[in-house]
Amino acid sequence: MTDPAVQAELARETSRRRTFAIIAHPDAGKTTLTEKLLLYSGLLRTAGMVKNRKGGKMATSDWMQMEQERGISITSSAMQFEYKGCTINVLDTPGHQDFSEDTYRTLTAADCAIMVLDAAKGVETQTRKLFAVCKLRGIPVLTFVNKCDLPGREPLELMTEVEEVLGIHASAMNWPVGSGKDFVGVVERASRELVLFTSAASGGSQRAEQRRLPLASPEAAAALGDQLAARLREDLEMLEVAGNPFSAEAFAAGQVTPVFFGSARTNFGIEPFYDTFVHLAPPPGARPAKRLSDGGDLHVDPVERPFSAYVFKIQANMDPRHRDALAFVRICSGRFERDLVVKHLHRGAVVRELRLSRPHTLVARDRTTLDVAWPGDVVGLINAGFAIGDTLVSSAVSQQDCFEHAALPAFPPEVFARIAPADLTKRKPFDKGMLQLASEGAVQVLRKYDDRTADPFIAAVGRLQFEVLQYRLRDEYGVETQLSPLPFQCSGWLVGDPATFKPTPGAAVAEDARGRPVVLFTTTWDRQYCFKNNPEHSYVEYA
Numbered sequence: 001m002t003d004p005a006v007q008a009e010l011a012r013e014t015s016r017r018r019t020f021a022i023i024a025h026p027d028a029g030k031t032t033l034t035e036k037l038l039l040y041s042g043l044l045r046t047a048g049m050v051k052n053r054k055g056g057k058m059a060t061s062d063w064m065q066m067e068q069e070r071g072i073s074i075t076s077s078a079m080q081f082e083y084k085g086c087t088i089n090v091l092d093t094p095g096h097q098d099f100s101e102d103t104y105r106t107l108t109a110a111d112c113a114i115m116v117l118d119a120a121k122g123v124e125t126q127t128r129k130l131f132a133v134c135k136l137r138g139i140p141v142l143t144f145v146n147k148c149d150l151p152g153r154e155p156l157e158l159m160t161e162v163e164e165v166l167g168i169h170a171s172a173m174n175w176p177v178g179s180g181k182d183f184v185g186v187v188e189r190a191s192r193e194l195v196l197f198t199s200a201a202s203g204g205s206q207r208a209e210q211r212r213l214p215l216a217s218p219e220a221a222a223a224l225g226d227q228l229a230a231r232l233r234e235d236l237e238m239l240e241v242a243g244n245p246f247s248a249e250a251f252a253a254g255q256v257t258p259v260f261f262g263s264a265r266t267n268f269g270i271e272p273f274y275d276t277f278v279h280l281a282p283p284p285g286a287r288p289a290k291r292l293s294d295g296g297d298l299h300v301d302p303v304e305r306p307f308s309a310y311v312f313k314i315q316a317n318m319d320p321r322h323r324d325a326l327a328f329v330r331i332c333s334g335r336f337e338r339d340l341v342v343k344h345l346h347r348g349a350v351v352r353e354l355r356l357s358r359p360h361t362l363v364a365r366d367r368t369t370l371d372v373a374w375p376g377d378v379v380g381l382i383n384a385g386f387a388i389g390d391t392l393v394s395s396a397v398s399q400q401d402c403f404e405h406a407a408l409p410a411f412p413p414e415v416f417a418r419i420a421p422a423d424l425t426k427r428k429p430f431d432k433g434m435l436q437l438a439s440e441g442a443v444q445v446l447r448k449y450d451d452r453t454a455d456p457f458i459a460a461v462g463r464l465q466f467e468v469l470q471y472r473l474r475d476e477y478g479v480e481t482q483l484s485p486l487p488f489q490c491s492g493w494l495v496g497d498p499a500t501f502k503p504t505p506g507a508a509v510a511e512d513a514r515g516r517p518v519v520l521f522t523t524t525w526d527r528q529y530c531f532k533n534n535p536e537h538s539y540v541e542y543a
């Protein structure tokens with residue numbers, strides 16, 4: 001019998017969790033917004049610490065130092081802090097050079113996402129790719145239009161772009177008052193309040209002061225002036241008539257994104273956004289799984305089910321002081337505690353039982369060991385021999401009731417290379433290493449369809465994955481490798497009979513690790529052309 005007090009604590013802790021990722025094209029302001037969430041959570045007395053003086057980002061080690069100094073749980077993968085009664089888990093989705101399958105996989109561990117747009121640039125390439133994964137997983141997305149303190153595009157035009165490019169309704173929750181250097185506040189549509197901000201310190205290092213006035217009040221009219229007030233009235237009227245309505249149900253179903261305007265640099269609009277965010281963002285919910293005994297579909301409720309989690313990321317540690325791999329698991333149900341004994345499931349079977357005696361919250365120099373965690377939290381497990389997508393279930397669950405969390409999709413790779421051992425006598429350890437690292441999900445391994453004995457193609461979302469692979473082959477298997485980049489830039493999993501498929505010149509047909517045919521192309525235009533010439537066939541981007 002479960003202890004009712006323990007169950008009540010589990011329900012309470014689960015409902016307080018807000019686990020999300022921030023998705024953005026590089027430079028849109030993801031780091032700045034993250035920093036401001038920390039500032040408003042009371043964890044930083046002064047913002048502006050995430051960057052060094054030269055304007056570059058702080059190195060991870062600086063983050064670690066910051067953590068040691070301030071006692072914040074910051075990792076390269078997840079950060080945890082409190083805001084207005086909620087426990088906030090921000091999952092890091094690396095961009096720039098670090099863009100990799102991990103970036104996508106991390107999104108599968110989030111319960112919702114904040115999409116940051118640069119008000120001058122709108123929806124950019126990386127935003128689009130990350131949004132596609134949210135859509136695939138049915139994750140609700142909130143939109144924060146950033147940099148409203150700079151000259152930008154018309155708010156309405158940006159919302160239309162979101163709708164047209166991303167295929168989701170956009171509903172303005174607030175509306176900017178003024179733009180560029182005249183951006184002074186926002187109007188909250190639900191409360192019809194004008195929220196005016198003043199900088200407490202230059203560069204947004206302190207919280208902005210905010211003043212709320214009923215929009216219809218004489219004070220608001222005086223603060224706005226005739227011209228601004230008239231313009232605002234016009235915009236708001238037009239939104240009432242032509243804008244999309246917001247409903248919590250449509251948001252939860254991923255059909256509408258609530259849009260907020262602000263400036264992460266000056267903090268204007270951060271507090272109204274953050275307050276609405278904790279209210280709207282969903283706590284951890286039920287997750288799809290399969291029962292092992294009969295393959296039946298299940299929904300794993302975070303509170304009703306005993307402990308379960310899945311591995312969404314494995315990080316080989318490049319730091320010579322910690323030569324190990326860290327598996328990041330997202331807790332989906334039940335209470336986690338140190339020394340918990342779990343069943344480890346890999347591809348539909350229980351492979352072993354193990355005691356989780358060394359769970360860590362992070363990859364810091366002095367790793368803090370964790371005692372208790374709840375659904376929505378992320379835990380790092382060191383050297384535990386897991387592969388991406390593996391499930392952990394409390395050993396208290398019987399074989400009959402055991403279940404596995406839904407498999408992670410394979411994401412569309414964009415970089416391809418051929419890899420071979422530099423020294424041919426190292427073929428055996430090379431093959432062994434490739435098998436292991438591919439099963440961990442470090443890269444995708446493809447074999448040429450008509451010559452399966454040839455050296456494999458490797459495919460990844462970002463180049464960093466190749467670097468990590470080469471590093472690990474050298475470090476863990478003693479094999480130096482040679483990498484020859486291939487000209488392909490996109491691919492598709494083939495739907496239809498591969499025997500009758502006629503690839504266009506320059507395209508190649510390969511087979512992935514699970515034996516599924518994949519076609520590689522040098523351009524998206526080629527892909528389009530090729531499938532036009534093969535009307536019996538089609539492709540999917542995620543498999």
Ligand code: G4P
Pocket residue numbers: 024025026027028029030031032033051054055056146147148149150262263264265266
């Ligand atoms: P990212 O993580 O998405 O890549 O973006 P990041 O936060 O690093 O922001 C990129 C640049 O945009 C930074 O400027 C940052 O200060 C600036 N920025 C972010 N939000 C705002 C905003 O709301 N308004 C304005 N005006 N700028 C914003 P930088 O020149 O690269 O660095 P720094 O000079 O701030 O150190």
